[in-house]
């Protein structure tokens with residue numbers, strides 16, 4: 290559906306060259322919800338803006354549905370852009386137009402007649418749940434409602450691809466979830482391929498089936514989301530995954546433990562991250578039996594990604610000189626283990 294080859298983008302700014310994209314190669318298949326994740330400045334927005342040629346690549350090729358985007362004339366590009374909708378972090382709505390007027394805008398540009406436009410706008414507003422706001426102005430809407438208008442407008446010309454540039458970054462978590470669910474429904478119902486640029490792993494986790502991790506203009510890792518979750522290879526992907534799991538004990542709990550166990554420096558607090566099948570196994574029981582140590586669970590958190598469990602356990606291990614053996618055993622089982630403190 291989208292084939293990106295050797296894509297490089299160099300900005301020239303104040304006499305300095307900035308390589309925002311450095312030889313990016315990416316294949317996005319029809320029906321994918323493809324996440325592009327990375328820290329600030331990684332090149333995510335530049336990449337998504339190159340896909341619909343809002344930004345002109347310096348080198349490389351972008352093919353959408355068999356059409357080479359970099360070689361189109363302005364008229365051909367205008368036509369092709371109907372197939373590629375885009376939504377933005379700050380919605381980019383026309384403040385002087387009503388909701389209805391905003392959604393109608395791309396249809397007016399496409400030269401459709403008034404009746405066709407009215408019918409399509411009604412259909413789109415029903416789809417995004419805003420039929421009752423047709424005559425409101427953007428300033429009268431919440432952030433989530435504004436993004437729903439953005440989505441309706443982006444879908445107006447029946448695109449095959451929807452690009453989302455940090456589309457939920459300005460929204461609270463609950464509204465984010467409702468927008469992500471809407472995107473998921475649109476993907477399922479209309480088979481639209483969705484590309485999601487975000488710096489939030491949580492967004493990727495909610496809707497994407499595939500993900501590419503970017504750093505300094507390059508893709509450092511890409512593949513099925515479940516595979517990257519199960520076995521993140523790059524440091525940057527590992528850090529993103531950590532952002533989903535519990536990294537620190539709450540201060541209150543730390544204090545409580547310090548007071549309870551003062552003097553027993555050999556006891557360890559260990560964080561165990563797990564993913565997949567291994568969670569179903571009675572790991573802690575087997576550790577207790579095998580090593581004759583005491584385990585006190587301080588914190589536990591399990592979530593699911595596409596039906597696969599993952600999570601974090603924070604345990605207190607008491608067993609003096611046996612603890613090193615326990616840590617090795619857990620690592621051999623494929624668990625990520627980290628000593629986060631001595632009691």
Ligand SMILES: Nc1ncnc2c1ncn2[C@@H]1O[C@H](COP(=O)(O)OP(=O)(O)OP(=O)(O)O)[C@@H](O)[C@H]1O
Pocket residue numbers: 300301302307308309327328329330331332333334335336488
């Ligand atoms: N128009 C521009 N002119 C010059 N440099 C730019 C321009 N746009 C982006 N850059 C630079 O290109 C690099 C990539 O920027 P980009 O916005 O694509 O990253 P990003 O991953 O989307 O970051 P963020 O999450 O902060 O939006 C950065 O170093 C940025 O400063």
